[in-house]
Amino acid sequence: MKVDFLKNKLGFDEAFNYKEEQDYDAALKRYFPDGIDIYFDNVGGKMLEAVLNHMRLHGRVAVFPEDGCALIKEEKITYVEDIAEGIESASGALVGLYSGRSVGKQVVVVARE
Numbered sequence: 694m695k696v697d698f699l700k701n702k703l704g705f706d707e708a709f710n711y712k713e714e715q716d717y718d719a720a721l722k723r724y725f726p727d728g729i730d731i732y733f734d735n736v737g738g739k740m741l742e743a744v745l746n747h748m749r750l751h752g753r754v755a756v757f758p759e760d761g762c763a764l765i766k767e768e769k770i771t772y773v774e775d776i777a778e779g780i781e782s783a784s785g786a787l788v789g790l791y792s793g794r795s796v797g798k799q800v801v802v803v804a805r806e
Contacts, residue, residue, distance in 0.1 A: 698796050703771070710793065717743035728752065773797025780804075 699708040714720040728749035735757040764770045775795040777786040789795040
């Protein structure tokens with residue numbers, strides 16, 4: 694679902710679910726045989742280490758900027774929320790988060806004022 698969202702809604706050339714891959718290096722070679730032009734990372738770790746070995750010459754790595762919240766408010770960055778209403782929906786939201794059904798930030802609104 695997330696891969697479909699990235700490719701069909703946001704226009705990514707290629708994407709894969711890192712949770713389904715045991716070997717990031719092999720996955721990157723398979724999905725991006727000519728290397729990676731652009732990579733966004735907001736976590737770091739093993740995936741970032743693997744990606745750096747597959748970047749194309751003059752490729753770009755984007756990180757979440759310090760003024761990211763202002764850019765979201767100005768709608769210069771697309772922000773996606775998956776909102777569940779009511780405390781009774783919390784367990785379903787949690788299942789969606791871990792099953793990959795949720796896209797973007799998962800929010801449970803317990804009560805609206």
